[in-house]
Amino acid sequence: xxxxxxxxxxxxxxxxxxxxxxxxxxxxxxxxxxxxxxxxxxxxxxxxxxxxxxxxxxxxxxxxxxxxxxxxxxxxxxxxxxxxxxxxxxxxxxxxxxxxxxxxxxxxxxxxxxxxxxxxxxxxxxxxxxxxxxxxxxxxxxxxxxxxxxxxxxxxxxxxxxxxxxxxxxxxxxxxxxxxxxxxxxxxxxxxxxxxxxxxxx
Numbered sequence: 001x002x003x004x005x006x007x008x009x010x011x012x013x014x015x016x017x018x019x020x021x022x023x024x025x026x027x028x029x030x031x032x033x034x035x036x037x038x039x040x041x042x043x044x045x046x047x048x049x050x051x052x053x054x055x056x057x058x059x060x061x062x063x064x065x066x067x068x069x070x071x072x073x074x075x076x077x078x079x080x081x082x083x084x085x086x087x088x089x090x091x092x093x094x095x096x097x098x099x100x101x102x103x104x105x106x107x108x109x110x111x112x113x114x115x116x117x118x119x120x121x122x123x124x125x126x127x128x129x130x131x132x133x134x135x136x137x138x139x140x141x142x143x144x145x146x147x148x149x150x151x152x153x154x155x156x157x158x159x160x161x162x163x164x165x166x167x168x169x170x171x172x173x174x175x176x177x178x179x180x181x182x183x184x185x186x187x188x189x190x191x192x193x194x195x196x197x198x199x200x201x202x
Contacts, residue, residue, distance in 0.1 A: 012054065015044075015046060015050055015054060016054045016055075018044040018045070018046060019040055019041070019044050019046065019050065019051060019054060019055070019061065020061070020064045020065055020068050021044070021068065022040050022041075022043035022044035023035050023040045023043075023061050023062065023064070023065035023068075024065040024066075024068040024069045024072075025043060026039055026040060026043060026065075027062070027065050027066070027069060027116070027120070028069060028113070028116045029116070031116065031119050031120075031123070032062065032119075032120075032123050035058070035061070035062050035065060036058070037051040037052065037058060037061075040061065059127075059129060062130075063129060063130060063133065066120065066124065066130055066133050066134070067133050069120070070133060070134075070136065070137035070140070073137065073140070073141075074137070074140040074144075077101060077140060077141065077144035078144065080100070080101055080144070081101075081144050081147045081148055081151070084097065084147075084148060084151050085151070086151045086153075087151075087152075087153065088152065088153035088201065089152040089153060089154075091191075091192050091195045091196055092192060093152070094148075094149070094152045094154065094191070094195055094199075095188050095191035095192045095195055096188065097148055097152070098145060098148060098168070098191055098195075099184055099187050099188045099191065101144060101145065101148060102141065102145070102165065102168050102169075102172075102187065103168070103172060103183055103184050103187045104184070111176070111183070114172060114176060114183055115176060118169075118172070118173055118176070120134070121134060121169075138165075141165055142158070142161060142162050142165050145161050145164065145165055146158060146161050149161060149199045152199075153201060153202055154195075154199040154200060154201055154202060155199055155200050155201070155202050156199070157198070157199070160198040160199065161198065161199060163198060164191070164194060164195070164198045164199065167190055167191075167194060168187050168190060168191065171183075171186045171187050171189075171190040172186065172187050174186065175187070
């Protein structure tokens with residue numbers, strides 16, 4: 001007879017999902033310092049002991065939370081790309097689409113989301129067990145940019161588009177701590193400057 005633990009029963013899976021979802025919310029709201037056993041259990045509406053029952057350590061729970069956030073972000077990117085029609089677009093139009101994709105829609109409250117994203121990026125760089133997860137998330141972002149560029153009638157060179165994503169990330173981080181026009185405007189200006197070089201028309 002198979003030994004089925006509570007963690008893999010339907011009830012156990014629901015509880016694990018609730019804990020991961022709660023940890024992900026806390027991670028996005030307050031960074032890694034906000035993810036603590038008691039805070040996660042409270043947010044999930046579960047007993048404190050459940051956090052150690054279903055996860056081997058706090059680091060294990062955080063890793064699942066980072067992965068969960070990455071899945072949500074990737075799904076959002078894929079949905080945005082799927083809605084984009086295929087037609088030849090100029091640098092301004094292409095830049096507008098990429099800014100919405102990489103920085104956030106102008107209707108959204110982008111600042112807190114961006115701060116959370118880049119805090120996670122730096123924090124994951126300091127934690128070897130999270131680096132592979134973050135690399136996968138970054139690859140999904142680059143893949144989304146590749147799809148957008150191709151749908152805009154432009155040449156796709158993955159290594160150049162990876163550089164384009166890095167340029168946007170650098171511009172956004174600088175804008176978050178600067179007193180200029182803000183992350184969206186700074187990212188847009190950067191994209192317009194480099195799009196015809198890194199992704200010329202086919």
